[in-house]
Amino acid sequence: MGLxxxxxxxxxxxxxxxxxxxxxxxxVEQNARSALALAAAPMSWKAGRSRSREKRALCxxxxxxxxxxxxxxxx
Numbered sequence: 001m002g003l004x005x006x007x008x009x010x011x012x013x014x015x016x017x018x019x020x021x022x023x024x025x026x027x028v029e030q031n032a033r034s035a036l037a038l039a040a041a042p043m044s045w046k047a048g049r050s051r052s053r054e055k056r057a058l059c060x061x062x063x064x065x066x067x068x069x070x071x072x073x074x075x
């Protein structure tokens with residue numbers, strides 16, 4: 001069903017504030033675009049194995065990262 005958009009935005013803001021206070025946050029989120037906006041070191045896992053780990057700034061340029069997070073099929 002999911003959260004109302006306003007509630008989801010507020011929760012992400014609270015997570016951002018917690019992280020800015022110096023607390024490491026492990027975020028498991030199905031909305032990849034929102035999660036990537038918060039992530040300093042995004043990671044993608046599949047079947048218990050790391051599929052992708054990129055710096056956020058490089059993720060949009062890396063085919064494996066785009067496929068892992070955004071569901072884009074690359075080659």
